[in-house]
Amino acid sequence: MSGVDWDEDDPFEEQREQVESPMRRLIVEYGRPYWFAVSVGLVGSVLARALDLLPALLLAVAIDAIFYDAAFAEQVPLSALPEAWLPATQDGQFWFVVTAIAASFAFGAVFHWIRNWGFNAFSQSVQHDVRTATYDKMQRLDMEFFANKQTGEMMSVLSNDVNQLERFLNEGMNSATRLIVMVVGITFLLFWLEPQLALVSLAPVPLIAIFTYLFVKKIQPKYAAVRSSVGKVNSRLENNLGGINVIKSSNTEGFESGRVEDVSRKYYDTNWEAIWLRIKFFPGLQLISGIGFVLTFLVGGYWVFTGSGPGPITGELAIGTFVVFIMYTQQLVWPMAQFGQVINMYQRAEASSERIFGLMDETGRIERDEDADDLEVREGRVEYDHVSFSYDDESAAADESASATESASGENSSATETWGRSDPHPADRIIDDVSFAVDGGDTVALVGPTGAGKSTVLKLLLRLYDVDDGEIRIDGQDVRDVSLSSLRRAMGYVGQESYLFYGTVEENITYGTFDASREEIVAAAKAAEAHEFIQNLPEGYDTMVGERGVKLSGGQRQRVAIARAVLKDPDILVLDEATSDVDTETEMLIQRSIDDLTEDRTTFAIAHRLSTIKDADQILVLEDGSIVERGTHEQLLENGGLYSHLWGVQAGEIDELPQEFVERAQKRQARTEVDADVDD
Structure with missing residues (x-):
């Protein structure tokens, strides 16, 4: 089992289909600020390539004028110069040609350097801007986007696709300029020197054009498939490296190697199809280009040897002209063959730019x-007014199954809210007509079975998603009517999996409050019961915690996350199972931190262990996206509803649970497993 459905569409196919003229857009939007660099590169390339053509012409002058006594001043390109500039003696003419050839190489080297600087400065600048702009856009997208995309696929866009653009903007544009100058310049000079022989030398050009057109038509969809397969490989590798602890502890290295081999084989097959097409194209293109060289040598050699051209060709052909035709035709073969490489790079860049x-x-x-x-928090009163919400398409399974790590929790009911109702909300709704109010400074706990919608309720408060119906208000202000930055500045979030960035302990505590002093950092760490263990680390607050905080235990990571929230001093605090994965002793320490943190501030808590929220001012019990119970801990136990049954599970009173509760739990578990399989 590879874990990847290769029959699925490219994960970015829907986005790609909406993009028009991606390469033109790339140049207009991101290349325009660097017009000077690319202009320098283009001018340098044109002059460098023009000087590359000069030595062959001067060689023809030396052969015909110096060695065969032809008129020196009448030779191409000397005929365009004033005769007074040209030496009259044979020795002078010889050294004139030598000097001109040496100068062409010297100035050519200078212009090649200028060309390289211009194109590299242009491509690197555009690459930098595109990558940073793409990342900035990506991190500002809704959470629904991330629910439908894998990290490896997005990394592929930021890395591989952006690099493809840089390669074309540097090597591709450089080669295209060289190709144009060489083809146009050589064509012009060949017709200037001898139009009849030029027609012979350039006879394969129409065949090259047709051959290249067919190649482009076939290679474009193959490159799009390659870009997609790269993303799938990256996703598999990213998933496996992120879960290396599970792989090792499960002794499944062989199984995962097989899955990596599957996705790598698909990439191999997809890429090989494109490579096989290139393998056939480039030698074929070079063969057609070589026909021009053979024809030139055959016709020109016969012309020089016999003194008259074959067939309809008339006049005489000088030996120097024949030599320069041979040299130019040979120089023309490689640019013609390289034209396919330029098209190749362009097609890759276009596929990447579409993504x-x-x-x-x-x-x-x-x-x-x-x-x-901006949001103005006065009392911290939060109101949910008939809130409903549904995910788009497959986002529901992806996001709610991510929250499915929540174990059975519970919530409360009024007289009109009945647990186990027979009229569930519409199937596509995750949250259905939820209403409640929290006074400023109060703590409300959300409990309920896995997949009940608890995390989604709080994500709506943070505006990670927007409600479909209803309103969420903070001190009377609809969260959709205030700026996102001010809304999230007012929120402090401590999650079940406390993510730490690669860096020091201090950098992780100050994340989001970057101007905090060391005294404030230490005070926050003490409030979070973290200062003592931090001091025992090798470098204290300057200790590197490793990627994702792997050098710290789960409890230590959570206390650092709590210290981060303490330092932020938010008006509203959101706790999403902040003590779910720690031992009892660590939970006691963390709970002490949380109790201090929640004092006099509006707090929302999702609970895994119901004992941690029994002192909440209000407990909301969710099932299937709706509130089925609400009240205090004591009230809910007296009601004998879902909350009391969940409490009984955690108290070990399993034999006393009603059969209806057990059957509903079995159905919820089956639904959760199906959702997890779909998400895989």
């Missing part, structure tokens, strides 16, 4: 008003 701009054009359900007023 990049497809991502950058992605729109979300959250509307951002840059002119919106």
Whole structure:
């Protein structure tokens, strides 16, 4: 089992199909600020390639004028110069030609350097801007986008696709300029020297054009498939490296090697199809180009040897002209063959730019008003007014199964809210007509079975998603009417998996509050019961925690995350199972930190262990996206509903649970497993 459905569409196919003229857009939007660099590169390339053509012409002058006594001043290109500039003696003419050839190489080297500087400065600058703009756009997208895309696929866009653009903007544009100058310049000079022989030398050009057109038509879809397969390989590798602890502890290295081999084989097969087409194209193109060289040598040699041209060709052909035709035709073979390489790079860059701009054009359900007023938190009162929400398509399974690590929790009910109701909300709704209010400074806990919608309720408060119906208000202000930055500045979040960035302990505590002093950092760490263990680390607050904080235990990571929230001093605190994965002793320490942190501030807590929220001012019990119970811990136990049964599970009173509760739990578990399989 590879874990990847290769029959699925490219994950960015929908975005790519909406992009028009991606390469033109790339140049217009990102290349324009660097017009000077690319202009220098183009001018340097044109002059460098023009000087590359000069030695062959001067060699023809030396052969005909110096060694065969032809008129020196009448030779191409000397005929364009004033006769007074040209030496009259044979020795002078010889040294004139030598000097001119040496100068052409010297100035050519200078212009090659200028060309390289210009194109490299242009391509590197555009690459930098595209990568940073793409990342900035990506991190601002809704959470629904991330629910439908794998990290490896997005890394492929930021890395491989952006690098493909840089390669074309540097090597591709450089080669294209060289090709144009060489083909146009050589064609012009050949017709200037001898039009009849020029027609013979350039006879294969129409065949090359047709051959290249067919290649482009066939290679374009293959490169799109290659770009997609690269993303799938990256996703598999990223998933496996992120889960290396599970792989090792499960002794499944062989199984995962097989899955990597599967995705790598698909990439191999897809890429090989494109390579096989290139393998056939480039030698064929070189063969056709070589026909021009053979024809030139055959016709020109016969012309020089016999003194008259074959067939309809008339006049005489000088030996120097014949030599320069041979040299130019040989020089023309490689640019003609290289034309396919340019097309190759262009097609790769176009496929990559489609994915990049497809991502950058992605729109979300959250509307951002840059002119919106900032949120003003006065009391911290939060109201949910008939809130309903549903995910788009497969986002539901992806996001809710991510929250499925929540174990059975519970919530509460009023007289009109009945657990085990027979009229469930519409199947596509994750949250259905949820209403409640939290006074400023109060703590409300959300409990309920796995997949009940607890995390989604709080994500709506943070505007990671927007409600479909209803309103969420903070001190009377609809969260959709205030700026996102001010809304999230007012929020502090401590999650079940406390993510730490690669860096020091201090850098992780100050993340989001970057101007904090060391005294403030230490005070926050003490409040989070983290200061003592931090001091025992090898470098204290300057200790590197490793990627994702792997050098710290789960409890230590969570206390660092709590210290981060303490330092931020938010008006509203969101705790998403902040003590779910720690031992009892560590939970006691963390709970002490949380109790201090929640004092006098509006707090929302999702609970795995119901004992941690029994003192909450209000407990909401969710099932299937709706509130089925609400009240205090004591009230809910007296009601004998879902909350009391969940409490009984954690108290070990399993034999006393009603059969209805057990049957509903079995159905919920089966549904959760199906959702997890779909997400895989």
